[in-house]
Amino acid sequence: MDDSPFDEALPLDGVVGNLEDLVEVPPIGEGVLEVFVSGDAVSGSGAVGLARDLEQLVHEFVRRSGSIRAEGTRVPETPRSGEDEELDIALHGLGLDPDAETELHHLIRGRILGYLAGGEEGR
Amino acid sequence: MTVCVTADYLDLRSRYPVLDPRRIAGAYPFGFGYPFARDEVSIYVERRPGPSGCQMEVVLESAPGLNKKGILAWNFHGHTFVDYVGNRAGDETSMVIRKEGIRGRACGTGTDTVVLGRWDLDPVGWQAQYYFPPQDFWDFWGGCKVTFEWTTDRRGSGLSGTQTPQPTYPGVRKPDYTLMRKDETLRGIEFTSLFLVVGGAAFPIYEGEMGASSASPSIIPFESLPSTPADGTLVRQTNIEEVDVIYGGYPFPISDPQTLYGLGFDWRQVREIPSGGLKQLPGMPIDGTLLKQQKGTPRFEGPRHTFPGPAGGGDPEVYLVDNQQLRHVTSTEAMEENCLPWRHVRTVPEHTLASLEPGPDL
Numbered sequence: 001m002d003d004s005p006f007d008e009a010l011p012l013d014g015v016v017g018n019l020e021d022l023v024e025v026p027p028i029g030e031g032v033l034e035v036f037v038s039g040d041a042v043s044g045s046g047a048v049g050l051a052r053d054l055e056q057l058v059h060e061f062v063r064r065s066g067s068i069r070a071e072g073t074r075v076p077e078t079p080r081s082g083e084d085e086e087l088d089i090a091l092h093g094l095g096l097d098p099d100a101e102t103e104l105h106h107l108i109r110g111r112i113l114g115y116l117a118g119g120e121e122g123r
Numbered sequence: 124m125t126v127c128v129t130a131d132y133l134d135l136r137s138r139y140p141v142l143d144p145r146r147i148a149g150a151y152p153f154g155f156g157y158p159f160a161r162d163e164v165s166i167y168v169e170r171r172p173g174p175s176g177c178q179m180e181v182v183l184e185s186a187p188g189l190n191k192k193g194i195l196a197w198n199f200h201g202h203t204f205v206d207y208v209g210n211r212a213g214d215e216t217s218m219v220i221r222k223e224g225i226r227g228r229a230c231g232t233g234t235d236t237v238v239l240g241r242w243d244l245d246p247v248g249w250q251a252q253y254y255f256p257p258q259d260f261w262d263f264w265g266g267c268k269v270t271f272e273w274t275t276d277r278r279g280s281g282l283s284g285t286q287t288p289q290p291t292y293p294g295v296r297k298p299d300y301t302l303m304r305k306d307e308t309l310r311g312i313e314f315t316s317l318f319l320v321v322g323g324a325a326f327p328i329y330e331g332e333m334g335a336s337s338a339s340p341s342i343i344p345f346e347s348l349p350s351t352p353a354d355g356t357l358v359r360q361t362n363i364e365e366v367d368v369i370y371g372g373y374p375f376p377i378s379d380p381q382t383l384y385g386l387g388f389d390w391r392q393v394r395e396i397p398s399g400g401l402k403q404l405p406g407m408p409i410d411g412t413l414l415k416q417q418k419g420t421p422r423f424e425g426p427r428h429t430f431p432g433p434a435g436g437g438d439p440e441v442y443l444v445d446n447q448q449l450r451h452v453t454s455t456e457a458m459e460e461n462c463l464p465w466r467h468v469r470t471v472p473e474h475t476l477a478s479l480e481p482g483p484d485l
Contacts (some may be wrong), residue, residue: 012154012165013144013148013154013294013296014147014290016140016158031133032133033132036200036224037126037127038230039125042126054128054130088128088230088231089129090129090201090230091130092129092130092132093131112128
């Protein structure tokens with residue numbers, strides 16, 4: 001006899017996607033821009049606030065540039081900042097031209113340095 | 124000192140919700156059904172020893188005949204995977220992943236989430252199919268062994284992540300006050316046992332107790348259910364005044380109405396359980412439970428099952444149940460270094476932690 005665990009259904013504690021609720025699901029967008037922030041220099045709650053701030057910054061920037069692509073997940077990896085070892089910025093799928101990307105790098109860098117300076121003053 | 128910033132445009136159609144074991148009745152291990160768009164996967168989550176939620180053991184098991192499946196440890200910063208398990212010949216089927224963004228580690232070296240994928244030949248490489256939102260992925264399953272049983276790729280829900288309903292909590296399989304009947308024959312003698320469901324847990328109940336009747340028209344056949352109610356369940360044993368709130372399967376006594384209201388509850392939420400029902404609950408909350416004692420004059424603030432953390436203006440005096448001991452998490456840094464999510468901290472009545480077995484500070 002086969003002892004495979006697949007031979008017998010085990011009781012489950014939860015199921016994702018209740019079929020009875022399907023018709024209730026509202027249509028929502030297919031893609032979303034997300035910004036993640038981590039590292040030694042930012043604390044957990046501070047990182048959340050900074051990430052929201054940067055997300056708004058990037059949102060506004062790409063909206064202004066009007067160059068975001070709907071199918072952006074296949075864009076080649078963007079070169080990292082390289083100018084400052086403490087600040088590592090990676091932008092993916094935004095579909096920006098090189099000049100716009102450089103500008104966005106500078107804006108993000110400025111915002112983070114401002115955040116770090118504010119943190120130092122607060123200590 | 125480093126800061127890692129990643130901006131990525133993510134496809135929501137491939138993103139599926141993460142189920143939170145802490146808000147589901149019962150104790151580890153938990154089994155979850157995941158009908159993805161074109162595949163069915165069962166996911167089993169069990170806690171690993173130790174206080175840290177920064178690591179996770181990921182295991183892939185596949186049904187016979189199912190191949191070219193993989194689970195990729197994905198890093199958004201590097202826009203690539205840092206490790207993987209698969210079911211092709213020679214692939215590892217188990218890996219331990221570490222959360223991205225842990226202090227002292229370089230950007231792009233950890234794992235933000237896992238991507239379930241298949242191996243394609245044109246173009247050659249892993250084709251991403253499904254992934255989980257990173258925050259929930261680590262908050263809910265960090266510190267656990269997570270086994271993915273890939274059952275089939277011949278059927279699925281037909282629903283993308285955006286069409287899949289979000290989980291609802293508390294996670295219970297039967298509604299409160301469901302009455303179940305179990306008929307057994309022991310040494311030729313027939314027995315009938317009754318069970319009452321509260322907070323997703325089954326409590327044995329005597330015929331006639333709380334009006335329970337084996338002849339009730341609404342009674343259903345017995346189904347195996349957890350023995351501990353979901354977090355935030357309020358229970359009162361019949362004919363006893365004391366009310367308890369359940370967190371981590373453990374009952375914390377609420378001394379008076381003011382305390383109950385101060386915790387954000389309402390008397391209408393209190394559920395009556397059979398006499399002696401509390402005896403089936405464990406002597407300590409389950410490992411991984413995060414607790415904080417209510418302090419000061421209680422006042423009504425609405426339901427408060429979660430604690431926003433220091434940024435919310437609260438007191439970061441948090442305790443973790445680890446190895447069945449209560450350990451004081453001494454600082455915000457200790458919370459972060461051990462990847463302990465503030466959203467899981469439950470507020471319990473003042474002085475109720477004193478009866479729990481103490482352990483070393485964290």
